[in-house]
Amino acid sequence: MEALGSAKPRASPFPAAAARSPLPPQVVVPASSSAPAPSRPLRSGPKGTIQAVARNEMLSVVEREDCGSVNDVAASQGIRIRRHCRPTASMEEMGAPRNVLERIIWDKEIEVAQGLANNPLREVTESAGKAPPTRDFYGALVAAYMRNGVPALIAEVKKASPSRGVLRENFDAVEIAQAYEKYGAACLSILTDEKYFQGSFENLQKVRKAGVKCPLLCKEFVIDEWQIYYARSVGADAILLIAAVLTDADITYFLRICKELGLTALVEVHDGREMERVLRIDGVQLIGINNRSLATFIVDTSNTKRLLEKHGDAIREKGILVVGESGLFNPDDVAYVQKAGVSAVLVGESLVKQEDPGRAIAGLFGKELLR
Numbered sequence: 001m002e003a004l005g006s007a008k009p010r011a012s013p014f015p016a017a018a019a020r021s022p023l024p025p026q027v028v029v030p031a032s033s034s035a036p037a038p039s040r041p042l043r044s045g046p047k048g049t050i051q052a053v054a055r056n057e058m059l060s061v062v063e064r065e066d067c068g069s070v071n072d073v074a075a076s077q078g079i080r081i082r083r084h085c086r087p088t089a090s091m092e093e094m095g096a097p098r099n100v101l102e103r104i105i106w107d108k109e110i111e112v113a114q115g116l117a118n119n120p121l122r123e124v125t126e127s128a129g130k131a132p133p134t135r136d137f138y139g140a141l142v143a144a145y146m147r148n149g150v151p152a153l154i155a156e157v158k159k160a161s162p163s164r165g166v167l168r169e170n171f172d173a174v175e176i177a178q179a180y181e182k183y184g185a186a187c188l189s190i191l192t193d194e195k196y197f198q199g200s201f202e203n204l205q206k207v208r209k210a211g212v213k214c215p216l217l218c219k220e221f222v223i224d225e226w227q228i229y230y231a232r233s234v235g236a237d238a239i240l241l242i243a244a245v246l247t248d249a250d251i252t253y254f255l256r257i258c259k260e261l262g263l264t265a266l267v268e269v270h271d272g273r274e275m276e277r278v279l280r281i282d283g284v285q286l287i288g289i290n291n292r293s294l295a296t297f298i299v300d301t302s303n304t305k306r307l308l309e310k311h312g313d314a315i316r317e318k319g320i321l322v323v324g325e326s327g328l329f330n331p332d333d334v335a336y337v338q339k340a341g342v343s344a345v346l347v348g349e350s351l352v353k354q355e356d357p358g359r360a361i362a363g364l365f366g367k368e369l370l371r
């Protein structure tokens with residue numbers, strides 16, 4: 001797959017990031033190509049497909065025999081979300097999920113296994129390689145921040161959520177995306193999870209095909225490389241990696257894939273431990289601080305302030321751009337997280353619930369945004 005190896009690293013407008021030595025050049029070899037990826041053995045799967053088997057402590061979903069050791073590695077890094085690991089096994093073996101995020105991840109394991117069976121990794125990596133080039137998500141955020149003097153907006157196309165239920169009955173993803181773009185969103189976030197958010201990869205593809213120019217974040221619960229290739233194949237420019245569910249090795253490996261595909265990774269943290277882990281990983285450009293606990297749903301915007309008071313210097317030194325996520329409803333909220341040090345905000349509910357989500361942007365910022 002030629003396109004993967006030829007993706008060029010983007011220049012960062014932040015001096016510290018530009019000065020940082022780039023990751024060693026490496027080609028991420030799709031697991032089903034003729035040459036196997038380093039340390040990633042292959043095994044024949046059902047129906048003649050080739051399935052990737054876990055690499056080191058990576059939490060691949062396929063054919064894992066020893067779930068315990070995978071979860072032990074995760075737990076040693078403070079990750080409380082366990083993998084179920086055997087999609088066909090009964091829930092009884094693991095007990096019930098401990099919280100909603102764990103439930104989402106267990107369902108995601110089954111979904112990914114089904115996705116792999118329907119669209120084998122070989123085919124998905126090939127179509128990812130043939131997709132039109134990515135748009136510069138990171139660059140669009142920096143440009144919008146400089147243009148408007150307020151945090152750049154990543155506007156979320158979000159129909160429903162586990163914490164709030166259905167946010168908008170009359171939901172047309174393309175219409176909402178176009179309105180967001182018209183009123184100054186720098187980038188868009190498209191929820192692709194179907195079961196809990198009523199989103200879809202189809203929505204992402206439709207928005208891309210409708211001629212929306214803003215770079216698109218695939219807002220997914222990524223646990224397997226297949227999802228990253230699939231997201232790229234349908235037009236994503238960026239992807240979310242959630243530190244609460246991914247080990248350091250997972251994040252490192254997924255960042256390599258993103259780099260080869262030209263995708264921006266938004267690495268999301270919620271607490272200090274996750275922030276410390278992520279700051280130790282090379283190649284992170286964009287950190288999202290989620291004000292919402294994905295386990296309890298409690299939203300607290302002072303979370304952003306606390307984490308940036310403690311880690312702001314390290315973040316600035318590395319030239320990392322910070323996105324404030326969740327629970328932002330008005331200009332005071334935006335000003336609060338801006339003062340804390342964010343350069344971008346990710347906003348769903350407060351926009352999508354308004355009759356006109358595009359015009360609601362001016363209400364959120366207290367002024368119209370320049371495009």
Ligand SMILES: O=C(O)c1ccccc1NCC(=O)[C@H](O)[C@H](O)COP(=O)(O)O
Pocket residue numbers: 100101156158161162163164290292294297325326327328346347348349350
């Ligand atoms: O939004 C939820 O209820 C939720 C539940 C479980 C996992 C993730 C969840 N949300 C993802 C997000 O982080 C938000 O969609 C995003 O930050 C926008 O938040 P908001 O502006 O509060 O809609």
